Amino acid sequence: QVQLVQSGAEVRKPGASVKVSCKASGYTFTSYDINWVRQATGQGLEWMGWMNPNSGNTGYAQKFQGRVTMTRDTSVSTAYMELSSLRSDDTAVYYCARGRGSRSFDYWGQGTLVTVSS
């Protein structure tokens, strides 16, 4: 069965960086895009960007341009999202989600809580 398993919760100080992983199983990793979506506590969903695991091509929301980097390691079917220059308002649950050709997100990781606090 398709699964996306994310790395565990992280705590960072303002100005630091965090790298979240998303390990895919149950399907061919390079055949579907990986998207990243975040959700601050009590807030809605915010799309951050996408990556094509086959080509490595990426696209980021303008809000995160220059601060986010999405990469992958196809040998272990894992996608990564690194966010730098962290601020307190980056405290959120970060999700990876598989994107289909219909551009719908059909499988999601369990979420990774990133807390930014001094």
Place this chain on the structure above:
Amino acid sequence: IQMTQSPSSVSASVGDTVTIHCRANQTINYALNWYQQRPREAPKLLVYAATTLQRGVPSRFSGDGSGTVFTLIISSLQPEDFATYYCQQTFGPPPYTFGQGTKVDI
């Protein structure tokens, strides 16, 4: 592209029919998805391409609309349907924006 959902919350009872609206500020054809999110869970895809039910989703959920106006209808509300629902547009190049969510509670 901005997505606006209404209402922001709705109170309902088991067995009720609930309608959630989503409006885009420009045409997005049929590029509209609906997700359900229960507390402390990841979102779950319910409907894609405006009207197509995701495999395994109960038939009491249905989606309608095209262009700029869309609806999600939940018929005969069940206890497990009390959750927050989000629309998402995926028209053209990214960003793929979400609506602000509609909370369905008892």
